[in-house]
Amino acid sequence: MTTTPSSGTPASPTPAPSSGTSSAPTPAPSSGTSSAPTPSPSSSPSPGASSSDVAEWDHVVVGGGSAGALVAARLAARGTGTVLLLEAGPDQPRPRDRSHPLADAGRLVLAGFNWDYRANLRTSGRLEDLIKGGDGTGTPARALWERFPYQLGKVIGGGSAVNGAIALRGLPRDFATWAAQGNPDWSWERVLPFYRAIENDADFPGRLHGDSGPLPIRRTPRAHVHQLDAAFWEECNRQGVRDLPDLNAGDEAGVGPIPGNTVDGERIDADTAFLAGSRELPHLHVRPGVRVTRVLFDPKHRNRAVGVETERDGRLDTVRARNVILTAGAVGTPLVLQRSGVGDPALLGALGIDPVADLPGVGRDLVDHPSVVIWSRPADGVCTPGLPWRQVAARMSSGFDEDVDVQMGLLNNVESHTIPGFVDRLGWPLVVGLSVMLMRPRSRGRVFLTDADPAAAPAIEIGLGTDPEDIERLCHGVRRAWSFLRSPGLSDRLPRTQFWSDRMIANDGVVRSGVRHIMNPGWHASGSCRMGPDTDPYAVADQEGRVYGTENLRIADASLFPAIPSAPTNLTTLMLAEKLARSMEE
Ligand SMILES: Cc1cc2nc3c(=O)[nH]c(=O)nc-3n(C[C@H](O)[C@H](O)[C@H](O)COP(=O)(O)OP(=O)(O)OC[C@H]3O[C@@H](n4cnc5c(N)ncnc54)[C@H](O)[C@@H]3O)c2cc1C
Numbered sequence: 001m002t003t004t005p006s007s008g009t010p011a012s013p014t015p016a017p018s019s020g021t022s023s024a025p026t027p028a029p030s031s032g033t034s035s036a037p038t039p040s041p042s043s044s045p046s047p048g049a050s051s052s053d054v055a056e057w058d059h060v061v062v063g064g065g066s067a068g069a070l071v072a073a074r075l076a077a078r079g080t081g082t083v084l085l086l087e088a089g090p091d092q093p094r095p096r097d098r099s100h101p102l103a104d105a106g107r108l109v110l111a112g113f114n115w116d117y118r119a120n121l122r123t124s125g126r127l128e129d130l131i132k133g134g135d136g137t138g139t140p141a142r143a144l145w146e147r148f149p150y151q152l153g154k155v156i157g158g159g160s161a162v163n164g165a166i167a168l169r170g171l172p173r174d175f176a177t178w179a180a181q182g183n184p185d186w187s188w189e190r191v192l193p194f195y196r197a198i199e200n201d202a203d204f205p206g207r208l209h210g211d212s213g214p215l216p217i218r219r220t221p222r223a224h225v226h227q228l229d230a231a232f233w234e235e236c237n238r239q240g241v242r243d244l245p246d247l248n249a250g251d252e253a254g255v256g257p258i259p260g261n262t263v264d265g266e267r268i269d270a271d272t273a274f275l276a277g278s279r280e281l282p283h284l285h286v287r288p289g290v291r292v293t294r295v296l297f298d299p300k301h302r303n304r305a306v307g308v309e310t311e312r313d314g315r316l317d318t319v320r321a322r323n324v325i326l327t328a329g330a331v332g333t334p335l336v337l338q339r340s341g342v343g344d345p346a347l348l349g350a351l352g353i354d355p356v357a358d359l360p361g362v363g364r365d366l367v368d369h370p371s372v373v374i375w376s377r378p379a380d381g382v383c384t385p386g387l388p389w390r391q392v393a394a395r396m397s398s399g400f401d402e403d404v405d406v407q408m409g410l411l412n413n414v415e416s417h418t419i420p421g422f423v424d425r426l427g428w429p430l431v432v433g434l435s436v437m438l439m440r441p442r443s444r445g446r447v448f449l450t451d452a453d454p455a456a457a458p459a460i461e462i463g464l465g466t467d468p469e470d471i472e473r474l475c476h477g478v479r480r481a482w483s484f485l486r487s488p489g490l491s492d493r494l495p496r497t498q499f500w501s502d503r504m505i506a507n508d509g510v511v512r513s514g515v516r517h518i519m520n521p522g523w524h525a526s527g528s529c530r531m532g533p534d535t536d537p538y539a540v541a542d543q544e545g546r547v548y549g550t551e552n553l554r555i556a557d558a559s560l561f562p563a564i565p566s567a568p569t570n571l572t573t574l575m576l577a578e579k580l581a582r583s584m585e586e
Pocket residue numbers: 001062063064065066067068086087088089108109151152153154155156157158159160162163164165166167168290291292293327328329330332333336522523524525557558559567568569570571573
């Protein structure tokens with residue numbers, strides 16, 4: 001969830017990987033070409049073989065984040081093939097101290113275990129400039145929104161290891177959209193068993209929830225929520241938002257306790273829930289600190305994937321595999337594909353990358369949830385550092401129309417120093433945000449290489465607010481949020497507010513401009529390689545994640561989402577990975 005205002009300091013560099021990999025002589029540079037010689041016939045290793053002994057893996061999983069950790073664990077548990085999980089970031093500490101940032105669900109991890117990406121919150125003409133033969137710089141960066149720190153997770157566990165541990169499912173209508181877009185296997189009825197399979201929901205065992213999956217899901221009972229959350233909840237009820245004790249049951253409007261994948265304040269990420277228990281399996285090898293630069297293909301066999309090229313400490317290597325599964329996330333996966341020659345031929349041509357499959361949808365339609373956070377200073381004694389920061393959420397209509405289109409909730413007990421650049425601006429040691437998140441934005445962005453050099457920074461354009469309706473919905477949402485902050489229960493406890501005032505809220509033009517400049521993404525990147533039927537010109541993969549125009553190459557992460565769910569994206573990514581891992585087993 002969003003906590004960072006539209007300014008920030010760069011994330012610190014990723015620490016050195018904590019466990020080793022084999023090194024090998026540096027092969028020829030990768031520029032331009034994307035094919036590799038046909039490997040020798042399968043020489044699968046015997047169980048227990050060390051990674052350096054292995055001539056050809058059965059499965060190489062690229063990216064050890066939410067989806068990759070789950071997929072690797074599930075495939076290895078099957079016990080019939082070797083699995084190599086490659087992750088650019090470091091491994092988690094083992095054993096993991098409860099006070100380690102990766103364990104502490106009380107705050108986001110925005111430095112140390114993150115990609116140091118700078119995203120453009122809008123879009124630009126850079127791609128068109130590249131394709132026209134320019135240098136791809138387009139107009140120089142002028143505004144803060146063109147270099148927004150977008151600190152996606154770079155560690156085993158990926159986004160799930162650095163995130164807010166909110167475990168909300170998508171809504172039935174999201175999956176009706178997925179099915180209507182040509183993915184009939186992804187209706188609510190068909191995804192529900194896979195949500196159930198991963199969950200261990202102690203609060204609502206029964207037909208709708210799993211009670212024996214690896215991922216614990218817990219909620220704070222109403223009687224125990226913080227006084228500010230209680231006041232927010234009461235104001236929801238006063239404004240006609242009904243109680244929804246189980247926000248994951250499929251109902252839309254309502255207020256209730258946030259389901260979280262935490263136990264006693266510890267973030268239970270995908271590594272802890274899925275991978276840790278599988279690490280000793282003889283068929284699984286986890287290799288952190290290794291970045292995959294591209295997929296290698298055998299062009300003589302209908303673009304069959306035969307492995308990947310990797311980079312570690314500046315040295316290139318190759319890994320042979322019978323199946324390549326991309327789980328590098330909604331930014332990483334399209335970049336690997338483009339470097340491999342799978343993408344928009346105009347972009348590949350401009351960068352001098354040999355084309356393998358003509359898929360203009362690769363990197364297109366990147367989407368994230370835009371949100372506006374109104375920050376306040378709590379009255380003395382109301383907030384306490386270390387107390388939970390997310391307890392209650394409400395889904396309601398912004399008032400733009402009748403639709404349930406925003407998720408609202410408090411970011412409570414937030415220590416300013418944990419938000420880059422924040423304490424200097426306000427001098428408030430503790431802050432409370434009221435967040436308004438647009439659940440189904442229409443705006444789209446894109447992600448693309450600006451250079452064939454694997455070390456070059458990509459262009460990430462999130463496209464927030466490029467559809468004017470998103471801005472209008474958020475404006476209505478901000479006005480509704482303001483009415484909450486003005487309620488007696490909250491205004492006494494939150495006496496001072498940053499930026500906004502009654503006069504500003506009353507002025508349409510000011511609200512619109514304020515929303516445009518303050519809205520943030522939620523770190524819920526998705527949709528950049530969508531699944532869909534082959535009649536969809538921008539579908540990259542079929543509904544089992546198989547990349548069109550290639551063989552033995554799949555995607556199994558949030559980049560596949562045909563539409564962003566009406567909720568933070570981690571639980572839905574895990575559900576998708578679980579469903580696809582099962583289909584790979586069949
Ligand atoms: C700060 C933050 C807060 C969030 N809060 C929430 C929340 O509270 N609730 C929620 O539901 N969702 C939240 N999310 C979103 C959620 O965590 C993501 O949607 C989810 O983790 C996406 O999973 P994924 O497997 O698609 O990608 P990721 O989990 O990002 O995994 C991709 C992995 O691939 C690795 N990788 C990338 N490129 C390469 C390469 N070339 N070679 C090797 N490895 C590579 C990355 O380092 C990463 O580990 C948050 C995300 C962030 C970053």
